[in-house]
Structures are given as C-alpha cells and as structure tokens.
Amino acid sequence: MDLKSHIRGIPDFPKPGILFYDISPLLAHPQAWRHAVETMAASVKEWQPDILVGIESRGFLAAAPLAYVLDCGFVMCRKRGKLPGETIGHLYELEYGSDAIEIQADAIKPGQRVVVVDDLLATGGTMAAAIQLLRRVGADVRGAACFIELTFLGGRDKIDAPVTSLMQYDS
Numbered sequence: 001m002d003l004k005s006h007i008r009g010i011p012d013f014p015k016p017g018i019l020f021y022d023i024s025p026l027l028a029h030p031q032a033w034r035h036a037v038e039t040m041a042a043s044v045k046e047w048q049p050d051i052l053v054g055i056e057s058r059g060f061l062a063a064a065p066l067a068y069v070l071d072c073g074f075v076m077c078r079k080r081g082k083l084p085g086e087t088i089g090h091l092y093e094l095e096y097g098s099d100a101i102e103i104q105a106d107a108i109k110p111g112q113r114v115v116v117v118d119d120l121l122a123t124g125g126t127m128a129a130a131i132q133l134l135r136r137v138g139a140d141v142r143g144a145a146c147f148i149e150l151t152f153l154g155g156r157d158k159i160d161a162p163v164t165s166l167m168q169y170d171s
C-alpha cells in the first residue's frame with residue numbers, strides 16, 4: 001500500500017518556509033491507518049517492549065493503537081504542566097528557545113523495556129529529550145519509532161537508540 005499517498009504536504013505551516021507533513025488523511029482512512037499501525041507493530045514487536053511511550057500530542061495517536069495491538073502499557077510524555085501528581089521533567093533546546101517534557105514519576109519501573117513513539121521525526125530534538133528523560137528514570141530504551149522521518153534534517157543522528165520509520169522524506 002502506498003502510505004505516502006495519505007500524507008498531505010501543507011506549505012508554510014506553522015511558519016513560512018516549513019512544509020508541514022499532515023497525517024490527518026492517513027488517520028481518516030481506516031484501511032491505510034490499519035496497514036500503517038500493523039506494519040509498525042511488526043517492527044516494534046522485535047524490541048519486545050513492556051511499555052510504549054507516546055509524545056504529546058500526535059505521538060499519542062501513533063502510540064496508543066500500537067500499544068493496544070502489541071498488548072503493551074501506554075505512557076504519556078507530555079508538555080510541561082499537563083500531568084497531575086509528581087512528575088519528572090526534562091528541558092531541551094529548540095531551534096529558538098527551549099521547552100520541557102514530563103512523565104509521571106511512577107510511570108516507568110526501573111528496567112522496564114520501553115519504545116518511544118511519535119508521528120514524525122524532524123530534527124530529533126523532541127525524541128532525544130524523551131529518551132534522556134526515560135533513561136533518567138531507569139527505563140531500558142529499546143528503540144524509537146516514528147511513522148514519518150524527515151531524513152534531510154538528520155534527526156536520526158541525535159537518537160542514541162535504534163530508530164524505525166515507515167515513510168521517509170528526503171526534502
């Protein structure tokens with residue numbers, strides 16, 4: 001199946017000069033989305049995860065069905081200030097300025113096998129930050145999975161774990 005035919009490129013969003021890869025048509029097409037999830041599940045299964053961690057917000061859409069198919073737990077990695085109770089955060093640098101992501105302090109038990117899931121890998125800053133945070137709480141990070149990889153941005157080089165992606169774009 002041609003999954004790329006279900007990805008829409010929207011120029012100049014959210015800023016001039018950025019081509020935004022929109023997964024909405026893929027999510028809206030049940031056969032294509034099922035195919036994407038099942039193909040990704042087969043790759044992620046090799047890492048034998050206990051837990052899938054989804055990165056807010058589009059990463060939740062990607063990680064939740066995978067966790068269901070693979071019979072894994074699902075943990076939310078959210079932007080700062082969104083999770084209740086005790087949290088552990090990690091500050092990371094963006095192209096301009098900085099941001100922070102958090103997980104709940106008791107979300108991961110030391111030694112649990114974790115795969116981090118997002119819809120898209122661009123510069124890799126978000127995924128790298130999530131992995132650093134998960135390692136701080138003792139996770140055994142087995143890999144990183146994304147549906148779309150913007151290979152021209154070299155994000156994979158920032159990820160200190162195996163990376164799998166379903167669709168690659170070189171421009």
Ligand SMILES: O=P(O)(O)OC[C@H]1O[C@H](OP(=O)(O)OP(=O)(O)O)[C@H](O)[C@@H]1O
Nearest residue numbers: 056057058118120121122123124125126
């Ligand atoms: O590899 P990077 O350069 O770090 O970029 C990738 C991140 O950017 C997007 O999320 P965004 O921050 O736009 O949030 P959203 O999922 O809530 O739309 C995407 O879902 C990834 O999480």
Ligand SMILES: Nc1ncnc2[nH]cnc12
Nearest residue numbers: 018019020021022120122
């Ligand atoms: N070009 C892009 N399209 C969609 N999501 C993104 N996140 C970071 N860069 C992106």
